[in-house]
Amino acid sequence: MWRNFAKYMNKGPALALVLAAALLSGCASAPVDNNVMPTSDTPSKPAAPVKDAEGKHRYVLALMEKEDWHTAAEELEHLTAARPNLPGPWINLGIVRTMLGDSAAAEAAFKQALDANAGMAEAWNQLGMLYRRTGRLDEARTSYNAGLEQAPDHADLHWNLALLHDRYLPDPALALAHYERYQQLTKSDDAQLQQWIAKLREQVPATEPTKMTAEAKK
Numbered sequence: 001m002w003r004n005f006a007k008y009m010n011k012g013p014a015l016a017l018v019l020a021a022a023l024l025s026g027c028a029s030a031p032v033d034n035n036v037m038p039t040s041d042t043p044s045k046p047a048a049p050v051k052d053a054e055g056k057h058r059y060v061l062a063l064m065e066k067e068d069w070h071t072a073a074e075e076l077e078h079l080t081a082a083r084p085n086l087p088g089p090w091i092n093l094g095i096v097r098t099m100l101g102d103s104a105a106a107e108a109a110f111k112q113a114l115d116a117n118a119g120m121a122e123a124w125n126q127l128g129m130l131y132r133r134t135g136r137l138d139e140a141r142t143s144y145n146a147g148l149e150q151a152p153d154h155a156d157l158h159w160n161l162a163l164l165h166d167r168y169l170p171d172p173a174l175a176l177a178h179y180e181r182y183q184q185l186t187k188s189d190d191a192q193l194q195q196w197i198a199k200l201r202e203q204v205p206a207t208e209p210t211k212m213t214a215e216a217k218k
Contacts, residue, residue, distance in 0.1 A: 060089070069096050069099045076092060080112070085116050087114075090109050094110040106130055124147030128141075148161075155182050162179040166196070179196060
């Protein structure tokens with residue numbers, strides 16, 4: 001059942017790139033006071049004002065599309081320092097830090113995005129994927145469900161919860177519920193997905209309806 005998981009495992013970062021322009025203008029619930037950890041006791045030079053944050057972010061997205069992670073990270077550090085209340089750049093900084101192999105910095109960036117806007121479901125999604133990749137499975141589940149509280153129809157959150165309960169924290173009924181919700185939201189006719197759903201339906205007793213608990217309904 002797991003042979004073809006690889007092509008499905010990295011849906012989140014691509015979504016963040018697609019949504020980045022919208023995320024950039026997300027409202028902030030509480031501006032972050034300090035964004036860049038100092039490298040010495042000498043106060044760092046204040047970041048120059050970013051007059052065209054949207055234009056800067058589009059440039060960063062182009063760098064990410066080219067997989068120029070180091071340059072993208074440098075640009076995003078400047079942008080987040082100058083405009084800490086924008087959640088989108090923080091999310092993409094987390095993605096870039098993930099690609100550079102710095103899980104701690106990625107986690108910090110995703111949390112900064114949530115400080116800027118706790119309702120940003122994609123930040124919860126990215127944080128959950130980071131936790132899943134690093135083996136923090138209970139925290140991954142908590143993050144995904146927190147995202148669904150903000151956006152019950154966020155398809156990738158349902159997908160990631162389905163994977164989590166299918167492979168890592170086995171619960172066939174919950175996995176089935178989230179796969180089916182993902183299929184409903186995306187109107188997917190993917191043959192592999194249909195096969196997984198069919199296999200899970202065989203595992204869930206007919207007397208036990210699909211486990212649409214409060215968690216799965218979100």
